[in-house]
Amino acid sequence: MELPVGGHPADKYQNPKTMKTRVIILLAIFLSAFALLPDRVIKGTVTDGSHTPIAGVNVSIQGGGSGTVTDRAGRFAIRVPNLARALVFKKTGYKSLTMPVTSDSVLNVALTQATLKTEELADQILDHSKQPGQAEKSLAFNRVAAAPATFSGAVMQMQVPTESYKPINENGFLSVGQQPVTTFSVDVDRAAYSNVRRFLNSGQMPPEDAVRIEEMINYFDYNYPQPAGEHPLAITTETTDSPWNPGLKLVHIGLQAKTVSTENLPASNLVFLIDVSGSMSDPNKLPLLKQAFKLLVDQLRAEDKISLVAYAGSAGLVLPPTAGSEKKVIKDALDKLEAGGSTAGGEGIELAYGLAKKHFLPKGNNRVILATDGDFNVGISNESELQKLIEEKRKAGIFLSVMGFGMGNYKDSHVETLADKGNGNYAYIDNIQEARKEFVQEFGGTLFTIAKDVKIQIEFNPAHVQAYRLIGYENRALRNDEFNDDQKDAGDMGSGHTVTAIYEIVPKGVQTSYIGTTEALKYQQNHVRATGDSDEMMTVKVRYKKPDSEKSILFDLPVKAATLAFEKCSENLRFASAVAEFGLLLRGSEYKGKATYADVIQRARAAFGKDEEGYRSEFVQLVKTAQSLDGSQETARK
Template sequence: MPGVAPTQAAMAPPLAVAPVPQNRERYAGKDVSPVHMVQSEPVSTFSVDVDTGAYANVRRFLMHGNLPPEGAVRTEEMINYFRYAYPRPDSREAPFSVTTDVAVTPWNPQTRLLRVGLRGYDLPRDARPPANLVFLVDVSGSMNAPDKLPLLKTALSGLAGELGPKDKVSIVVYAGAAGLVLEPTSDPRKIRAALERLQAGGSTAGAAGLKLAYNVARENFIKGGVNRVLIGTDGDFNVGVSNRDDLIAMIEKQRDSGITLTTLGFGQGNYNEAMMEQIADHGNGNYSYIDSALEAKKVLGDEMSSTLFTIAKDVKIQVEFNPAAVSQYRLLGYENRALREEDFDNDKVDAGDIGAGHQVTAIYEIVPAGAKGWIGPRRYDKEAAKAKGPAKEMAYVKLRYKLPDGDTSKLIARPVAASLLQTARAPSGDFAFASAVAAFGQTLRGDDLMNGYSGVQIEKLAGPQSGYWRQEFLKLVDIADSLESPDKGG
């Protein structure tokens, strides 16, 4: 695979494994976000999401010639898989830049798209705090497949090469019983040798392994550093977890005491994505799905600093729409990140963390006042309209966050000019590409407000691309289009 040094695990012959039923995969997808009337629900609040696992998992389905289940698709994770040209913030004290722009919706000329983009401060390599990492490796029998344990070993071996002399790695395994197979070390050779010795077999005592990993992380805790457990598994916790709420409570308690949790998902057939995504959310870590050695390099090599080194925690976004300028709106994605309006100012409410250099993009589809919307006119809308004055602002965007060592949140706020609704044109450049990814996600989710927007139209909207990952996206759109319309061939 280009850009990835081969390892013994990567070059090993495929393991003999019995076919696994394809209907055991578990997802916790929510319904597509509903339309909101600004007159009655002007405020939208959600926690940021920097996970990308849904995109890689969708790619796995398509590369195997299948459309993904609708519940496996999270549009925000597809959009956030890619990087966009947002301005770089100046310092860690003000760790974000905030970008807003408006365009005509490609699939509905009556509506507009509002894009809100964040870019985190890039942490120089020599300014990174030391890391105390515990690799928690699932070596149960269900991991006995070429796209599971061998790929997991390749991924973690790659991460070992990115560590500095101040960083420590321990390895814990679980399969029926849990055990420590590598004491904390900074030596990549010892890490890779320990990984290479791992073999799959047995049942999965996930909770027991997680408890031991947290104990090891606690014993080697680095004050002011990164303390994180990284669990690699197919998510098939079939032994040892009798109460999901107890598991979540344990993860949240460890999170609050400074040890976060990242999940790395592997494999197919019995993949429990619902578990993987949820426990990473509760652990203030990240969820990624690894479907290839190239994706392993991207997640655990190229993006390691973003994944591990937090620049802000409990990051929330709130958008208030002005009814004089906007009548209806919907947020594309973030269904499982929705917060109550009162949660925004409540510093006790947990939200997503953002790492060094991370980006977050949210796209709203909105109906300008007076334009035809998805919901017909209400009887008393005209009475409410009498109180409206001239609209200088269409929306007010607020971002609330805490610095990594802080307990009190800080606020960034800015208005979005109403004039952008009148001057909006078709999206171009990065905005066009992000809109194409959003359209692809919503189409795969079965969103009935996409007006039949086709794969050909999505590819045209995205435009020609030069980078590998964006070129791959165009191929995935083409594959999905052929699967939905087999008469087209391909």
């Protein structure tokens, strides 16, 4: 038989099984080569039917794998394996959409708003309850949840399961004739705003007690002048007419901490204390936490040291003190963390503080950074015992910052208290963009204290002010005698931090239903006559301590009784007042007067300023969402 070149029989005489085998081998080689190609990144924007960007859309690979969420501008970027067939886009209130993966690297998507019936909404809630860590948690609902679009069918009363918030008894108006002096601690925490955002983006109105208006106002940056004198803090004030209560006025007080460049900040001794209990298994808890802390690791310098402690059923050292330059080592340690077990929070805190003390830097920044959903259920679970422990360590120069994660069993009341007692700040991380804000953009303010135990005391002149009320800061109120008490703890301010407070005042002679009649104090008449000719409306006093001192320093600023027209005031006042008005609406405040969502949107838009990061434009989108949800509730009530 004649053989072809190579010594093999001609194709037409070849065994069919042999041919099939060769085809399979060739196909396997081709697919293997294709699979070895590097992953690619697909970017795009998600909008609604009116081309408005949608934030918080979950973008995932069909069939599993990594995922991401859209930012406030509706943008996303996701790493996609070459064998992936489709991307899935999901957000509460919108119809889910599956888009095939093509050769394009840009994918712009438009979602359609969904009209949910009660049964469909209940199914979503039950699906959430079956997620890890939620199976045995009861659902006790008392707030209305709805899609941002229209809501058809009966309204279901509901509340986020087992979350806890401290009750807020809203500040009322106080008579200057009876109480001319008011005192409070500053608050640089911003957790309430990102937590409120989480509720609204998931199609729910937040619980009233989750709305701490001062934290919503202080979430945003304001353009206050830097301190120029001997103090690391500077005061700015403005007075205008109240936009929502005609006849009343607003006094805007801004406090600016000195900004120190990162290279001039002292070395850090940081201990990451990470909750890896079973309740942290959800994607928006431990997985997000790892991503967030990696952003912080990228900011560390060689002189900074970082340790890693994890706690669940028990606590343990995951990473001994490691130089900030060893970023891969630190990130690898974070990657190895897995959730499971109950929460020995107290034991973890003790171990973390012990580690911070062992490696204490006398002239450095010594801080424990606790990341948790706050659901401590094993160990020192008694809140007063934890407070005592944290207060003791604070006096030794070790501060505590708390980063809250997750939903469903989130214990806001718990973690807020711990941060307050630990001379630290408290933030709620609801997405990777918030982590970037906290750990990258505001790195210095988050970790490096410029002034501690900062207190503000204001004395009003009864010749110009009849009554006043502080908007927010209910859980930061101090007795007037505590202003001079250096043993009394107060809030701290970091590098570049701003604190904004807004008082609503009733001018002398103005009639309002917000205040009742009181008898004049017999022994204060001489004081009133003595101040009657003064053009000072009030005096703002500030006390603070240097980070390494226990003796406070006092300075003050008299404020004239001069009013600017609202439209002529700074963007600082105009935007901050819009946020305050939004907070009054969310809380259903009895002092909201003529406040409306439409007015909030209009005033906020007129005070955007540069808004380079888009936080102020995102705020307007949240107000629109609340307006839609609140409208659904009003319709249901009728």
